[in-house]
Amino acid sequence: MTTVIETKKLTKYYGQSRGIIDVDMSVDEGEIYGFIGPNGAGKSTTIRILLALIYATGGTATIFGKDVVKDGPEIRQEIGYLPSEVFYYDNMRVKELLDYSASFYKKDCSKRINELSEIMDLDLSKKIDDLSYGNKKKVGIVQGLLHEPKLIILDEPTGGLDPLMQQKFFDLIHEENKKGATVFLSSHILSEVQRLCDRVAIIKEGKIIKIERMSDLGKSNYSQFRIVANKPISKDYFAIEGVSELKTNETHVSFLFKGDLNMIVKMISTLDLQSLMVEEPDLEDIFLHYYQ
């Protein structure tokens, strides 16, 4: 399988302040790759380095096997980018902006512009200045996809779109992906990533802390325990190896557990139980676990 994006020890400092540190990633052709982390973790920094808007202070980044800075213009022929916040020339009309955007690519995009604006329900004759934020975002989506790029980079794409549009947008991305486009999706919204991605990299304070298949993450070995006992449980009763996210409140206990289930069941069996719930944790819980 060919690698589309590859970063090795990619590092960026803004003066003294941290951007990203030693980011190693490899995105395969045809996959939808999620990039998730809280605000300020370094998601946009990574993307901006990939687009050569800013330069890394260390490490390397390649796209389609080419250096993102040296071969930037050539690489960007095949990249569609939707930034998290969209800003365009206010005095232009939507059609003019899209034509301007299309003029940089070596193919005729007029048909695709019409198709996409129809799907996204976008009025081409309006002035950018008169558009709502959500509609500007639609312009962003169309300008990012009009040249049928091989790599689509989305930076928190759904902000400002209503649920219906989000659905249309995801369908569109799925369709492009089926046609062969690789998708790199950064987000802090888990459900978004969960819905779309094959693999996900989790970034925290500038460092990648985990890269996993979405399917593996889903059926991880973690179990979520919720216990209600008849008598108060001591706070450190469950403070053993394998337990995380431990919350004790008198008779109520909840925690994530990874390890030998027999052992934890034995421990629970000594309690005077009122109720017991063991379930697969949702991703939100797992991520919270990573973030703390």
Added chain:
Amino acid sequence: MKTVYLHELRQNARTAIIWIVSLVGGTGLYMSLYPAFAQHANELNKVLQNYPPVLRKALNINFDAHFALASFFALVMGFITLAAAIQAMNLSTAITSKEEREKTAEFLLSKPLTRQSILTGKLAAAVTIILSTNVVFMISMRLLLMSISQTSLTEPVFLLMTGSMLLIQIFFLALGLLMSVSLPKVRSVLSVSLVTVFGFYIIGMLDAVLGAKAVRYLTPFKFFDLIYVYKHSSYEWQYLIVEAVFVIAAGIAGYIIYQGRDINTI
């Protein structure tokens, strides 16, 4: 590059037209006073002689020429080049900073363009606007001067005198380009350009403090002594060299800095 160039021209067209109309109109208005001045030249000369020498120098008033057309035109050009410098400075200070302030830089720079071609496209548009301004200005002034005075300026002298405006604008174009790419964030193009242009204008008035010779090398407003131009039908070459060196250096530095720096996107 071509599409960036055309886009920039379109974005700046309206402002450019307003500038051209104002520059031509302003100069026209001043020059329309010439016949009145010429009639009462002697009395005026007496009045002006009572002005303090510093002020006379600052206003670029020269008595030898006795309100000849050239002298009066030189005086007017002194005011007009100040405005023209602001036009050039506005254009080039905005060259990259505007897109970064209005956050459209992220759109443009994520397209398959080299930074060099972006800068060249934008710079070419700015130069085109400046050249058009000067062409329109020269043609209108030629017509105007011919209509108000029989003893008009000769062709070369006229071209050299009005050409000084172009050269001053090119100086500020280069300076603005350098500032646009190197200042971390330009919040207001107009305030940066006004402060810079007036700064250089004021330096030009400080010859008493800095020395007349030094001042002439320090500010483009003093590079071109129009009375000298009138008398000798040429510029003083040493100032042309100063300007050329500055423009080339600022241009090269501008490209290198823009190539190597992070784009402000947030």
